[in-house]
Amino acid sequence: MNELLGTVDWSRAQFALTAMYHWLFVPLTIGLSVIVAIMETIYVRTGDSRWKGITKFWMTLFGINFACGVATGIILEFEFGTNWSNYSWFVGDIFGAPLAIEGILAFFMEATFIAVMFFGWNKVSRRFHLASTWLTALGVSLSALWILVANAWMQNPVGMRFDPAQMRNVMDNFFEVAFNAVAINKFFHAVFSGWTLAGVFVVGVSGWMLMRRRNIEAMRRSMKIGSIVGLAGILMTFYTGHGSAVQVARVQPMKLAAMEGLFNGGRDQALVGFGILDPEFRPGDKGDPMLFSIEIPYALSWLASGDPHAFVPGINDLIAGRAIDDNGDTVRTASYADRMASGRAAQDALRAYDNAHRSSDIPAMEAASADIARNFGDFGYGYFTDPMQAVPPVGLTFYSFHIMVIAGGFLLAILLIMLIVSYRRPALLGKNWLAWLAMLSVPAVWICSQSGWVTAEVGRQPWVIQNLLPTCAAISDVTAASVRLTFWIFAAIFTLLLVAEISIMLRYIAKASKTDIENDNH
């Protein structure tokens, strides 16, 4: 059992490591591809060759970043098999399809047209080149679509049924999988967060050059595009983030409770704007888990359901199966202990089905199938021995969520200021304080972006597939020592590559700043 836990923990660590490194590069790729395409469109429409120089400057930075995204992405796909082999079988019938579609529709589009983007300036017409740049941007976003459809399905498994004969889930409605509400929100949230990140990146780099009084006109132009795309991105990220929170409240109430550090829920629930959790507070404890908090009255009830007086369950409520109805009366729903019993019943029925199947006992198989269908919604709870095992790490989820929101608010303000200054007060663009603000926003946007994914993925623990398959049952037959070794190998390689990428980018920006970017001399 200890070996199993070791493998689970190291497999989780390895996947988290890969995903977090991957997400350092991907949002910049998503957003910068759009920014570069917009700049090239201006070049083609106006014929102003200065825009070509600006486009090529940002395109080079896009290329440097793209390589690392590709390198970390391939591992991510194959780790579903190498480290989560049970998962690959249990839900591969559903999960594999979006991955394959991603490859066929999106990856080939990227791979084909990115070559034209970089090497086709003198080989194809202007319009063909522009189309290639947009198709690369489209391919990048389509890649995000399908992997996020797959991820959203794990948080909200729909469009499938359990097949006891094969002991796995099978798809029965592709459109439910592809267009489930969680997936739509998640896709737009992730893509617009990429726009935000790239917009802030462009603003930060432009701010530095303007502070140094280099390539002033090119950077003013870049600043305008960066702040427009970034602002559009952050506004849409907030909007879709709200949509995501509504979906989380609906399908993953435990995650929402952890995000808010809400142990004992109630009606008229306030939202914690800023807070410090009591590290000693545990599920089951009474009282206030916050050492300090600034709250917005009614806001959580309103955000979760649109009704400022609605009941929002806390962690203890969900474990105990306690809710409050519209009349204010306490009512009982399924507790986690009930769900564990239901999950064990589903698993026992599956054993009975398996035995009946071996002896070709049709009536017994039908009876077991009915039992499985009745209890399958709680199948994953059958793996737990204690309801507390179904509670995610509250502190990490809470803080990552709040860091994301606070950093998002900061970025919204920065991008708004930059847009106004770019258009209305361009003389201020050379001011040191403004440049420093722009540059400080660059680490902030990455912290914001990473925190978002930590919230999403830590908050859904212990589930790989919500309510159906916990992380501990999804693993491969590999020893903890093996996974630990590969974890450190990947950690070393990814870190070395990240350091190299940052170094190359900084050197390139510094070098290009001393040349005439608009005249394509960088």
Add this chain to the structure above:
Amino acid sequence: MTELELLQSYWWLLISILGAALVFLLFVQGGQSMLYCGHNYGTRQLMVNSLGRKWEFTFTTLVVFGGAFFASFPLFYSTSFGGAYWLWLLILLSFILQAVSYEFRRKSGNLYGTRTYDAFLVFNGVAGCVLLGVAVGMFFFGGQFTVTKSNILDAAAPVISQWAPTHGLEAIADWRCLLLGVAVFFLARTLAAMYFVNDIAGDEAFTARMRRRTLVNGLIFALLFVAFLVVLFTATGYSSTPAGFISEPHLYFNNLLRMWWLAIVLILAVAAVLYGIAMTAFTRSRAGIWWSGFGTAAAVIVLFCLAGYNSTAYLASTTHPASSLTIANSSSSLFTLRVMSVVSVLIPFVLAYIVCVWRKMNAAPLTPQELSEDTHQY
């Protein structure tokens, strides 16, 4: 044949085509393995920049190959990737290093120097080819694993696919798999030499050297491939029957006789590969890559068909034959295969734009002069 069987066969064919495309595109790796074979800096630059405009195709095809396997045969994905852990991770490791090397190698500030990134490219060129060949070798020579689906109900040991503790290293040590791996490596080098002849102009000495290299590598490949075919056609395989899995001597040779049209395709494919090699080595033609490329792809499709069709176990368990995987017992459900088949209608469009862009970008060969004028260089 039921609809499910038809779709299983269709998807195995698509997997075969992707595998064939991947093996053809390994010319990128083959070229990388030659970077330090007596070339000066200028020539090496030409080689890297020629390959660098195509490396993403190989990389993407590998990713799609994995994704398509996941979608259509998830039990293979679960069993092989989770089981042969070290083999697959070594392959992936080599591709990670490749992905950054082209872009980083000559950028100032790359920290580790051009030679380090070039060493990564050489490592990917050698290890990528050999290990992918070894992985494909398991389709014929099996692995040491068991599949027990009911394990998923055991919370203490829930993994359904259990592999030998060596986790794929045993396949690298299996001389038959290694034979295929080394053959794939020399095939990749042969194709790479032909690709250079096709894509690089303006350096006659280099072109002449590549023509010679096509011949040398091609002959080594031909010898290794013949040896592999002898081993394959005399090997014992497992096939699925209503009574369970049975071992059958000369299974793959028997499959070739049962599916005789594959024998014709294989002969034509080998002839095309040899013709391409001869054309490149002994004439002034630059088109040898296409003959050998199509021949390679056709031969790979035949090998995949021999491994997967006719109720053959394409991943046989040598320790527990009942756990062996066939396209029938490892596939996705009928519904998923139908959905995926609808999506596959788009593949010709994808191929069409790839061909269109390839032709536009390769309309004129890469020359030293073009390289010196290009602002975006690897």
